[in-house]
Amino acid sequence: MIDTNEISWDESARVKETLSEYADMIMEVIEKYLPETNCLQRKAADAARYSMYAGGKRIRPALVMEFCRVCGGEPETALPVACAVEMTHTFSLIHDDLPCMDNDDMRRGKPSCHKAFGEAEALLAGDLLAVKPYEIIAQAALHKQLPEETALRIISLLSELTGLGGMIGGQTVDIGLSGQTPEVSTILEMYRMKTAALLEFCCKAGCLTAGADASTILTAGTFGQRLGLAFQIIDDILDITADEKLLGKPVGSDSAQGKHTYVEAVGLDEARKTARSLSEQALELLKGFSDNSFLVGLTKMLLYRQY
Amino acid sequence: MIDTNEISWDESARVKETLSEYADMIMEVIEKYLPETNCLQRKAADAARYSMYAGGKRIRPALVMEFCRVCGGEPETALPVACAVEMTHTFSLIHDDLPCMDNDDMRRGKPSCHKAFGEAEALLAGDLLAVKPYEIIAQAALHKQLPEETALRIISLLSELTGLGGMIGGQTVDIGLSGQTPEVSTILEMYRMKTAALLEFCCKAGCLTAGADASTILTAGTFGQRLGLAFQIIDDILDITADEKLLGKPVGSDSAQGKHTYVEAVGLDEARKTARSLSEQALELLKGFSDNSFLVGLTKMLLYRQY
Numbered sequence: 001m002i003d004t005n006e007i008s009w010d011e012s013a014r015v016k017e018t019l020s021e022y023a024d025m026i027m028e029v030i031e032k033y034l035p036e037t038n039c040l041q042r043k044a045a046d047a048a049r050y051s052m053y054a055g056g057k058r059i060r061p062a063l064v065m066e067f068c069r070v071c072g073g074e075p076e077t078a079l080p081v082a083c084a085v086e087m088t089h090t091f092s093l094i095h096d097d098l099p100c101m102d103n104d105d106m107r108r109g110k111p112s113c114h115k116a117f118g119e120a121e122a123l124l125a126g127d128l129l130a131v132k133p134y135e136i137i138a139q140a141a142l143h144k145q146l147p148e149e150t151a152l153r154i155i156s157l158l159s160e161l162t163g164l165g166g167m168i169g170g171q172t173v174d175i176g177l178s179g180q181t182p183e184v185s186t187i188l189e190m191y192r193m194k195t196a197a198l199l200e201f202c203c204k205a206g207c208l209t210a211g212a213d214a215s216t217i218l219t220a221g222t223f224g225q226r227l228g229l230a231f232q233i234i235d236d237i238l239d240i241t242a243d244e245k246l247l248g249k250p251v252g253s254d255s256a257q258g259k260h261t262y263v264e265a266v267g268l269d270e271a272r273k274t275a276r277s278l279s280e281q282a283l284e285l286l287k288g289f290s291d292n293s294f295l296v297g298l299t300k301m302l303l304y305r306q307y
Numbered sequence: 308m309i310d311t312n313e314i315s316w317d318e319s320a321r322v323k324e325t326l327s328e329y330a331d332m333i334m335e336v337i338e339k340y341l342p343e344t345n346c347l348q349r350k351a352a353d354a355a356r357y358s359m360y361a362g363g364k365r366i367r368p369a370l371v372m373e374f375c376r377v378c379g380g381e382p383e384t385a386l387p388v389a390c391a392v393e394m395t396h397t398f399s400l401i402h403d404d405l406p407c408m409d410n411d412d413m414r415r416g417k418p419s420c421h422k423a424f425g426e427a428e429a430l431l432a433g434d435l436l437a438v439k440p441y442e443i444i445a446q447a448a449l450h451k452q453l454p455e456e457t458a459l460r461i462i463s464l465l466s467e468l469t470g471l472g473g474m475i476g477g478q479t480v481d482i483g484l485s486g487q488t489p490e491v492s493t494i495l496e497m498y499r500m501k502t503a504a505l506l507e508f509c510c511k512a513g514c515l516t517a518g519a520d521a522s523t524i525l526t527a528g529t530f531g532q533r534l535g536l537a538f539q540i541i542d543d544i545l546d547i548t549a550d551e552k553l554l555g556k557p558v559g560s561d562s563a564q565g566k567h568t569y570v571e572a573v574g575l576d577e578a579r580k581t582a583r584s585l586s587e588q589a590l591e592l593l594k595g596f597s598d599n600s601f602l603v604g605l606t607k608m609l610l611y612r613q614y
Contacts (some may be wrong), residue, residue, distance in 0.1 A: 039476070041477070091434075100405075100407075102326075120482045123408065127433075127437060128470055130438055138466070152448050155462060156445035159438045163439055164352055172350050173347045176350055191349070243437065293322070
């Protein structure tokens with residue numbers, strides 16, 4: 001078992017409080033960018049809002065805002081980008097849950113988007129959340145809330161790390177592995193794309209909004225990658241070991257779907273070691289940032305989470 | 308019947324030649340932005356390339372480049388935006404053909420993307436083509452091929468007219484009308500979003516790349532809306548009257564799917580009148596542009612097309 005003493009109750013409580021403050025800020029802007037509507041086409045908006053409001057830890061927007069802060073910026077500056085990445089993340093969840101993909105009926109303890117709204121509506125809600133982030137970031141720059149070049153770099157990075165070299169690419173590898181016996185390196189490369197790329201984006205984009213230098217952005221990106229890989233491996237571990245009620249989805253659903261996971265390839269103990277090693281690398285990278293206690297606490301909390 | 312004499316053989320040949328020249332330019336940049344790859348995740352790229360290369364008239368990129376030209380710019384300047392809009396259009400075709408949407412097995416005379424590559428792969432190929440355009444436009448600006456503010460305005464406009472107020476919104480209305488008896492005005496509003504919004508984008512974005520003034524951009528956008536509505540109504544007419552081999556998909560598929568069309572609501576004769584009136588309004592708007600012979604010819608050609 002992992003030693004849960006490495007994060008104190010106090011530290012954990014402080015991380016959760018900050019996460020919750022960031023989450024409140026994010027929900028406020030989501031309401032602004034994706035308001036309730038009575039328009040003809042409201043069903044896609046309703047489905048998108050359902051999934052955006054379905055909970056989740058809001059780790060990605062918190063990373064964007066916190067990296068902005070530790071690089072000397074105001075977290076508020078990063079809010080449009082933080083909202084954009086939460087939409088991108090939610091788009092991927094909605095599409096991943098569809099019957100032709102993972103066919104998951106439940107998400108975060110509630111019916112998944114297509115179960116609640118229908119498949120076509122969920123597909124369109126995902127599409128909506130895939131393209132909306134770019135309008136949000138561009139508009140922030142056009143309204144002088146972000147420098148133009150910064151916004152363009154963030155837009156390009158989001159598209160790149162969401163696309164073939166990132167999230168969508170990783171999902172493609174994932175579904176392609178069904179019925180095969182992949183190398184461990186293939187599974188890790190899939191995780192790098194599927195999960196770590198978007199976390200890399202969050203950390204880099206946060207730095208960019210604060211006008212950080214290239215070397216800082218690079219370090220933050222590497223931190224995001226390590227954290228992302230650790231996060232995904234821990235997800236796999238929890239898929240086997242977690243309490244179903246806490247996890248909010250059926251335990252063992254990965255293997256039931258014939259999914260290839262790192263845990264399956266190397267075993268639980270080795271997977272725990274890798275997750276710990278990656279988290280330690282992530283913590284080491286954080287030493288390059290002053291005032292990093294939230295980031296350190298968050299990294300530890302994600303390593304020791306039970307769901 | 309519509310009087311096909313209104314476009315001469317010579318004029319039609321010239322329009323087709325220019326369209327073909329623009330199409331060649333576009334295919335060259337598509338190859339650059341979406342090259343063949345041997346990467347792990349190539350299946351999504353292959354599926355996206357399959358649909359991008361499946362033909363089509365490439366009207367949208369031609370509109371972008373031609374509006375750039377008639378506003379005094381070099382069409383080459385508009386190439387990244389032209390490629391971006393063709394990707395956006397192709398993303399919508401791939402997702403629209405999926406079983407949970409229109410369930411079309413054929414597209415442009417070939418198996419649709421999910422028939423050729425599988426549903427999950429087609430979903431991901433569409434997702435890829437939904438986000439890639441923003442990287443392309445942002446990179447064009449970061450490489451000084453477009454002014455930064457122009458790129459940001461184009462990015463915002465593309466996201467807006469692809470999103471809830473445009474293409475995705477229109478598709479949402481379309482699937483929501485199944486089993487209902489919609490007002491004619493609802494059908495037209497659905498067409499405005501589903502088809503006309505992206506054509507509006509093309510015309511406006513072309514003007515933007517040439518640095519045109521606000522009033523010119525507005526006129527071009529209204530032209531795109533009128534053309535788009537006419538285009539969609541003619542699509543409905545052809546769905547009933549066209550030669551299946553020329554159309555590249557089964558005739559009558561709209562009504563077989565229980566789709567509500569303008570033709571169904573007002574009849575063939577009235578629909579033809581509306582399409583003609585919209586095209587005349589579009590032609591009138593083109594008088595605001597000098598050197599408009601290609602745009603005039605294209606508008607006429609789309610009105611008199613047989614497939």
